[in-house]
Amino acid sequence: MIKNLWFVPIGLLVSMVNTQAAPLIYGKVFLTADYVQTDYDKDYRVTKTDTQSPKDEKITELNSNFSYLGVKAQQPLTNDTDLIYQLEYGIDVDTDSKNNKGQFYSRNTYLGLSHQQYGTLLLGRHDTPFKLLKMRVDKFGNHGATLSIDHAGPEGYSNLGGYRANNVVMYKSPDNKNTPITYMAAVSLSEVDDNQNNGNTEKNESKNGYSSSLAYEQHGLYAAAAYDKNMGVEDSAWRIVTTLDTGKALKAIDGLTVGAMYQRANIYDANQHAKTVLISGKYDMQHTPWAIKGQFIRTDFGSQAVSELAMGSEYKFNRATIGHIYAGRISRDNYKDDTIVGTGIEYKF
Numbered sequence: 001m002i003k004n005l006w007f008v009p010i011g012l013l014v015s016m017v018n019t020q021a022a023p024l025i026y027g028k029v030f031l032t033a034d035y036v037q038t039d040y041d042k043d044y045r046v047t048k049t050d051t052q053s054p055k056d057e058k059i060t061e062l063n064s065n066f067s068y069l070g071v072k073a074q075q076p077l078t079n080d081t082d083l084i085y086q087l088e089y090g091i092d093v094d095t096d097s098k099n100n101k102g103q104f105y106s107r108n109t110y111l112g113l114s115h116q117q118y119g120t121l122l123l124g125r126h127d128t129p130f131k132l133l134k135m136r137v138d139k140f141g142n143h144g145a146t147l148s149i150d151h152a153g154p155e156g157y158s159n160l161g162g163y164r165a166n167n168v169v170m171y172k173s174p175d176n177k178n179t180p181i182t183y184m185a186a187v188s189l190s191e192v193d194d195n196q197n198n199g200n201t202e203k204n205e206s207k208n209g210y211s212s213s214l215a216y217e218q219h220g221l222y223a224a225a226a227y228d229k230n231m232g233v234e235d236s237a238w239r240i241v242t243t244l245d246t247g248k249a250l251k252a253i254d255g256l257t258v259g260a261m262y263q264r265a266n267i268y269d270a271n272q273h274a275k276t277v278l279i280s281g282k283y284d285m286q287h288t289p290w291a292i293k294g295q296f297i298r299t300d301f302g303s304q305a306v307s308e309l310a311m312g313s314e315y316k317f318n319r320a321t322i323g324h325i326y327a328g329r330i331s332r333d334n335y336k337d338d339t340i341v342g343t344g345i346e347y348k349f
Contacts, residue, residue, distance in 0.1 A: 023073040030065040031093050032324065032344025034146055040336045063145040064093040065344070068107055080116040107164065115174070122170040128163050129170075129184035129213035130226040133241045137259035139280045139293040140310055140326070146340045147328045149278060152297050152308040160265050160274055160299075161239060163232045165209060167191055180218035186211045188231065202235070202268040220248025237265035239276075255284035255291075274301040289316040305333045310340075322346045 038057040046054060070088035077083050088107040096103055110124030140147035150162040165188035173183040188209035197206045209231045215224035221244055228237040241261045247254035261278040280295035290313060297308040312326025323345050330338045 021073045021075050023071045025069075025071050026349060027067075027069040027091075028346065028348045029067045029091075029093055030142060030344065030346040031067070032063050032065055032143070032146075032342045033060065034063055034340060034342035035060050036146070037339040038336055039339075041334050044335055061145075062094040063143075063342075063344075064091070064095070065142050065144050065346075067091045067093050069104075070107070074114065077113075082114045083111075084114050084120070084122075085111045110168075110170075117174060119174045120172040122168070122172070124168065125164060125166050126168050126170050126186070128165050128168075128186055128188075128211035128228065128231060130211045130228040130231070130237065130239065131162050131164070132184070133213055133215075133224050133226045133239060134161065134261065134278075136222060136224075136241055136243050137261045137278055137280050137295075139282055139295045140312065140328070142346070143326070143342075146338075146342060147308065147310045147326065147330070149276075149297055149308075152306060152330045153274075153299060160234065160267075160276070161228065161231075161237055161263060163211075163228075165211070165231065180216050182215050182217070184213045184215075203230070203233075220245035220250075233267050235266045235268050237263065239263035253283070255286050257282050270302075272302040274299055276300075290314070291316070303334055307331050320348050 036057075036059050038059075040053040040056060042053050044053045045051075068088055068090050070086060072084070072086035072088075074082040074084040087109050089104040089109075090107050091103060106125055108124075108126045110122040110126055112120060112122035112124075114120040134149060135141055138149045141149065144150060153160055165186060167189040168186050169189070170186040171184065173181075175182075188211070190206050190208050192206045194206045197204055207230050210229040211226070211231060213224055213226035215222065217223075221242075223240075223242045225240050226238065228234055231237070239261055240263075241259070243257055243259035244250070246252040246256045246258065258281045259279070261276070263274075263276040263278075265274040265276075267274060276297065276299040278295060278297045280293070282291060282293040284291045292311075292313045294311040295308070297306075299306045308328060308330045310326060310328030312324060312328075315323040317323060323343075325343045327341045329340070
């Protein structure tokens with residue numbers, strides 16, 4: 001009898017392993033080669049003591065575009081409640097230290113609970129509901145170093161509304177086939193005492209940040225609105241996003257999706273609002289691996305208006321691999337203009 005006792009802990013371990021959901025390892029590698037020509041405005045000065053504008057630049061560079069590696073899983077706790085987690089980390093394929101972040105910097109990383117009837121609660125670090133809306137319309141959103149709306153901004157404000165919040169408590173309404181409406185809300189805890197607030201800026205560092213969105217999606221039509229408060233450099237901001245799948249909604253052109261976004265941001269320590277318009281489209285050519293896409297962006301921010309015009313195409317080798325080729329121009333008043341031509345390959349697993 002005693003000789004057989006060693007089977008007990010082994011049996012318990014095997015039982016525990018069998019009852020736990022196996023984690024899913026996933027990731028993306030998206031590497032591009034980009035030629036960037038930068039022409040500075042002749043009246044632009046880096047510092048007040050400079051007597052002339054910087055010299056124009058022509059560079060060819062490799063860019064890792066939001067490449068990442070992650071693991072996620074969900075574990076049933078009751079018949080309708082699951083424990084969920086995700087650990088996701090960004091990787092810069094072309095360098096070991098970009099923007100002083102080093103490798104394996106945190107992306108959407110959280111622990112949470114998911115209930116079939118009441119929705120999902122996440123705790124950790126996550127894209128704000130406000131940010132998630134733009135992914136519907138920014139057709140170059142994965143080109144973070146070149147043509148994404150996050151990059152095409154005024155001098156000093158290149159990431160309006162593109163925040164991945166720390167210390168976040170986030171709620172997502174349940175997926176329900178009976179209703180086309182979904183809701184998301186998040187609070188980003190400041191974890192700063194009132195006495196530690198920096199009084200030299202308009203922003204109160206001790207205040208929490210808030211973000212929410214409301215979306216409708218049915219029959220090829222998507223329409224949503226979102227609001228940010230005290231997120232990043234924004235005192236407040238709101239955006240409206242809509243997309244239309246013309247094949248599903250209008251029974252017109254199969255594979256064609258058009259979209260638009262309007263955004264208005266009130267920025268701390270600035271005397272004017274940043275107003276942004278984005279119009280985009282993508283056409284998946286039926287019965288071929290090709291797709292073409294394009295978008296126009298304009299942001300008015302006082303004397304720092306910015307516009308972007310970009311076109312590109314994608315070639316889908318298989319379910320995991322996509323080739324990219326694209327070109328675009330970003331014009332920034334009183335600052336600089338960028339002309340960008342690039343190609344790359346994207347692999348997901």
